[in-house]
Amino acid sequence: MRPILLLVFAAVLAAADNAPLKVVCTTTILADLARQVGGGRVEVVSLLKPGADPHTFQPSPDDVRLIASARLVVVNGLGYEGWLDQLISAAGVSRERVVIASTGVEPMTAGAHAHADGHDHGGDQDPHAWHDAKNGMRYVANLRDAFTAADAAGTGDYAAWCDLYQAQLRVIDAWMKKQIATLPSERRVLVTSHDAMAYFARAYGLEVVPVEGITTGQEPDPARFAKLITLLRTRGVPAVFIESSANPKVVERLGTEAGARLGGVLLADSLDLPGQLGDSYLGMFAHNARTIVSALK
Numbered sequence: 001m002r003p004i005l006l007l008v009f010a011a012v013l014a015a016a017d018n019a020p021l022k023v024v025c026t027t028t029i030l031a032d033l034a035r036q037v038g039g040g041r042v043e044v045v046s047l048l049k050p051g052a053d054p055h056t057f058q059p060s061p062d063d064v065r066l067i068a069s070a071r072l073v074v075v076n077g078l079g080y081e082g083w084l085d086q087l088i089s090a091a092g093v094s095r096e097r098v099v100i101a102s103t104g105v106e107p108m109t110a111g112a113h114a115h116a117d118g119h120d121h122g123g124d125q126d127p128h129a130w131h132d133a134k135n136g137m138r139y140v141a142n143l144r145d146a147f148t149a150a151d152a153a154g155t156g157d158y159a160a161w162c163d164l165y166q167a168q169l170r171v172i173d174a175w176m177k178k179q180i181a182t183l184p185s186e187r188r189v190l191v192t193s194h195d196a197m198a199y200f201a202r203a204y205g206l207e208v209v210p211v212e213g214i215t216t217g218q219e220p221d222p223a224r225f226a227k228l229i230t231l232l233r234t235r236g237v238p239a240v241f242i243e244s245s246a247n248p249k250v251v252e253r254l255g256t257e258a259g260a261r262l263g264g265v266l267l268a269d270s271l272d273l274p275g276q277l278g279d280s281y282l283g284m285f286a287h288n289a290r291t292i293v294s295a296l297k
């Protein structure tokens with residue numbers, strides 16, 4: 001009897017050992033990065049669905065259960081997930097299980113642009129750091145370290161997957177610079193829904209003019225709106241952009257009044273639906289570059 005029992009016990013242990021590391025990420029962007037670094041050793045779920053707005057997200061009881069069942073909870077940090085503290089305390093998740101993907105990234109100051117309406121940005125730091133692929137390299141290194149700490153048997157795999165993905169990020173980073181450089185310099189002006197593209201603009205050589213603040217739903221007051229119209233007209237900006245997770249109304253009205261057309265939908269806070277070009281982190285760059293270049297050239 002005893003050897004059989006031991007065999008059963010060993011089999012149960014082996015099964016537990018092979019179980020994937022359960023990782024819940026707050027956004028679709030983080031979920032893709034976690035899959036790239038974690039490969040078959042992780043099981044990744046995104047709390048937010050494609051197109052959902054992380055700034056205004058309201059967790060449900062199902063989300064509490066989902067977070068509670070995770071071995072690791074991956075968040076962006078930099079004040080992005082304002083609802084997070086409440087969620088993780090409701091789920092009873094300890095701080096050691098929370099991975100802040102942006103750790104070590106040099107944050108930009110929120111609202112470096114002059115906002116005439118003086119609205120609140122909800123913090124001093126701009127959380128949208130993933131729009132610079134070099135920061136993405138830091139994100140995946142942080143994920144590699146967190147996965148390795150939680151699953152030491154996967155150390156070599158996580159290191160290799162991280163290296164491979166960082167090599168792809170180096171390629172997309174250089175490619176993005178080339179794409180934006182095809183635009184005449186006076187056309188490199190990005191007018192978009194909310195203040196999400198400052199890292200992108202700095203990394204790839206654009207000037208960004210956000211219509212709303214660092215979070216969504218902060219409509220400009222009439223004075224700022226009038227200033228934006230003047231700016232668009234005097235600069236001859238041919239197109240303005242909306243975002244997949246933000247309300248398009250204000251940008252649409254601005255475009256109409258300033259005589260600029262709608263350049264398309266940028267992916268700012270979420271990846272696109274599965275099957276679209278922008279359904280991955282790398283694809284998000286390609287989608288945004290293609291949308292911007294074809295509208296502004």
Ligand SMILES: [Zn+2]
Binds near residue numbers: 128215269
């Ligand atoms: Zn945002």
